[in-house]
Amino acid sequence: MNQYDQLKWTVNSKKKVLSTPIFDVYEQAETAATGIKGDYLAIDAPDWVMTIPVYEGKFVMVRQWRHAAERLSVEFPGGIADEGEDPAKTAYRELLEETGFKAGRITHLGTVSPNAAIFSNRFHIYLAEDLIPTGETSLDDDELVSCELIPIDEVIASYGEKDYSHALMGTALFFYLRRLYDNQ
């Protein structure tokens, strides 16, 4: 028996307790390796994708209203992977739709869980370089988005303040910063 096997749990059954257009919530009846039992919640959704677009020493960012936080938020572009879509393609597509920039090069920076405790889906982070501005965005009717080019140093220095307050953007910035220092 592996030394960590006693930390593991098995899902005995799942029950959907909420279905929505962007996520479903399940209640999972589980048994631990130690024998204890419990019910746990899991939010399932398509995979999420975020792209860090770099253009002439600036990040290409989107300012938009975030409905749950009830505030404006400046973030990297991103979105939801279509069913069966390669997340690298989602990264390319969402960047183009939201900002009008075509990516010449897309590099995978990392894939993690949005929150391993309560989310079943995955969160993919990409770097987009060699950008070509097309000047044309393609947004849904209710996607009110302002595209902004902001100096990289300013975003890194300001993250956590003002309108830079989305945790998953912080995750993306970690991957960006680690890569930057690894390459120095």
Place this chain on the structure above:
Amino acid sequence: MNQYDQLKWTVNSKKKVLSTPIFDVYEQAETAATGIKGDYLAIDAPDWVMTIPVYEGKFVMVRQWRHAAERLSVEFPGGIADEGEDPAKTAYRELLEETGFKAGRITHLGTVSPNAAIFSNRFHIYLAEDLIPTGETSLDDDELVSCELIPIDEVIASYGEKDYSHALMGTALFFYLRRLYDNQ
């Protein structure tokens, strides 16, 4: 009118569509400044807290089963703020309960939204230093947790791989890394 006012939305009404012990889900009927209307989901929960504990060049981490991701995960200790609790106190308390380390010094590194699109609560990140090991943890019956001291460089290099796959831990690492380079 501010240049960004046209991006804003107003919540007209909220309806609770799911109530659970760890989060509630609301459907919000909203109107944009442009006049269009829509329904949006918001997950509300108590604030979440994560602590980066540093002890003799190592991070004090917890390995535990994450029920939604259905995998083991190695993370910084953390948890849910009790009602009305100062999140700095949550940071101190969760560190002691999960690892047995008492923090001599707690520093606030940042506060962001777990995911501004769908979460209404906040996520607070702290640095814990001058740690004193008590050797005694205080866990709930179903909290099967292994406390591990891991070299800081190893965690930073490995994040995104193996069992280091929790996005909010990446957010915390960004704040840690930025502070490290700012102080150099």
